[in-house]
Amino acid sequence: LVRYAHRMATGGLACTLVAMVASVLLITDYLLNVWASVILTTIAAGWFLTFWAAIPFLRHNGIDEDAEAEDEESAGTDVEGGHEISADGGHGAVGDGGREVSGAGPASARDR
Numbered sequence: 001l002v003r004y005a006h007r008m009a010t011g012g013l014a015c016t017l018v019a020m021v022a023s024v025l026l027i028t029d030y031l032l033n034v035w036a037s038v039i040l041t042t043i044a045a046g047w048f049l050t051f052w053a054a055i056p057f058l059r060h061n062g063i064d065e066d067a068e069a070e071d072e073e074s075a076g077t078d079v080e081g082g083h084e085i086s087a088d089g090g091h092g093a094v095g096d097g098g099r100e101v102s103g104a105g106p107a108s109a110r111d112r
Contacts, residue, residue, distance in 0.1 A: 013052060021045045 028037035
């Protein structure tokens with residue numbers, strides 16, 4: 001539902017962009033000569049495309065990469081390799097007798 005709403009909002013913004021640029025062309029063509037109206041319309045189209053499309057697109061991609069790295073770090077996986085990292089930095093704690101202890105709970109007398 002959210003993706004569909006996002007697509008519809010993006011489509012509406014694109015239609016608004018076309019309407020704004022067309023209105024700039026209509027008004028400037030009435031007030032100025034053809035070349036001045038084309039130049040001003042091109043500047044307006046560039047401004048709208050920059051602030052309504054280019055900057056949000058670039059910002060969105062940067063946020064996605066940062067959020068993905070943050071999600072992987074909080075999930076306990078290595079961002080570059082996708083390997084799981086334990087709470088002690090990837091190494092098991094060494095207990096009595098030189099064997100690794102998982103730290104899942106207290107060791108029973110039978111395990112020793």
